[in-house]
Amino acid sequence: MINVTKAFLPPLDDYVQYLEGLWASGWITNNGVLVQELESKLREYLDVPHIQYMSNGTVALQVALKALDITGEVITTPFSYVATTTSILWEKCKPVFVDIEDKTFCIDADKIEAAITKKTTAILATHVYGNPCDVEFIEKIAKKYNLKVIYDAAHAFASNLDGQSVLQQGDAATLSLHATKLFHSVEGGAVIFKHKADYLKAKQLINFGFNAQQFPEFVGINAKMSEMHAAMGLCVLEHIEHITSWRRKLAKRYTELLEPVK
Numbered sequence: 001m002i003n004v005t006k007a008f009l010p011p012l013d014d015y016v017q018y019l020e021g022l023w024a025s026g027w028i029t030n031n032g033v034l035v036q037e038l039e040s041k042l043r044e045y046l047d048v049p050h051i052q053y054m055s056n057g058t059v060a061l062q063v064a065l066k067a068l069d070i071t072g073e074v075i076t077t078p079f080s081y082v083a084t085t086t087s088i089l090w091e092k093c094k095p096v097f098v099d100i101e102d103k104t105f106c107i108d109a110d111k112i113e114a115a116i117t118k119k120t121t122a123i124l125a126t127h128v129y130g131n132p133c134d135v136e137f138i139e140k141i142a143k144k145y146n147l148k149v150i151y152d153a154a155h156a157f158a159s160n161l162d163g164q165s166v167l168q169q170g171d172a173a174t175l176s177l178h179a180t181k182l183f184h185s186v187e188g189g190a191v192i193f194k195h196k197a198d199y200l201k202a203k204q205l206i207n208f209g210f211n212a213q214q215f216p217e218f219v220g221i222n223a224k225m226s227e228m229h230a231a232m233g234l235c236v237l238e239h240i241e242h243i244t245s246w247r248r249k250l251a252k253r254y255t256e257l258l259e260p261v262k
């Protein structure tokens with residue numbers, strides 16, 4: 001069998017070392033030390049101000065929509081993973097599809113304005129295969145019509161734009177840290193927020209809506225991550241430069257070999 005993609009597995013001993021620590025402490029979930037360590041390492045590596053780690057990339061989209069109070073119509077792309085659209089439906093909003101560009105496969109920003117109605121509250125676009133959307137133009141439209149912008153950045157963990165992580169773009173950007181993605185923690189996801197207040201809301205949303213007094217302030221969900229998952233993330237993050245350069249090498253080779261049939 002030829003795999004389309006294969007999960008990166010770190011040296012087993014590295015993972016076992018983390019497990020020994022967990023067996024010693026007995027603290028295996030509920031915002032444990034490894035979850036906190038992974039969040040802080042990701043914040044630094046991605047150079048983003050506010051990042052919330054959670055159970056998968058689908059719930060990350062849902063939490064982003066919920067934290068930003070998105071209702072009504074959401075302009076989105078028909079070319080993405082199924083979760084981009086279903087997260088909108090799950091939040092009882094209406095997806096409004098806008099066609100994609102043939103070069104990047106991302107939403108065609110020139111066609112967004114024509115799809116805006118009085119009910120539109122947000123744009124949810126995917127950075128397809130790590131190609132950044134036309135973030136500047138989308139930002140301009142969002143400002144003009146007072147819309148929120150969410151990027152499904154599941155493919156864009158290592159994507160830069162003018163030397164900065166593309167994850168800094170939008171009111172929120174979501175990551176999937178599933179085993180098949182560039183960087184993973186077996187299962188996992190994250191939301192990066194522009195504003196601290198949205199991040200603090202997401203922190204509560206993924207923990208039943210609990211506030212600091214363990215009182216449910218609003219309706220939340222359980223999307224917390226375990227220490228076992230965070231440990232895998234910490235192990236894989238050690239190898240991220242290698243994983244990224246290996247993928248670049250493979251992509252280059254495909255591009256070269258497929259050049260004659262372009």
Ligand SMILES: *Cc1c(COP(=O)(O)O)cnc(C)c1O
Binds near residue numbers: 057154176189
């Ligand atoms: C993988 C992926 C998701 C879903 O992530 P899960 O972690 O599997 O829930 C969402 N959007 C895109 C574009 C993806 O590639």
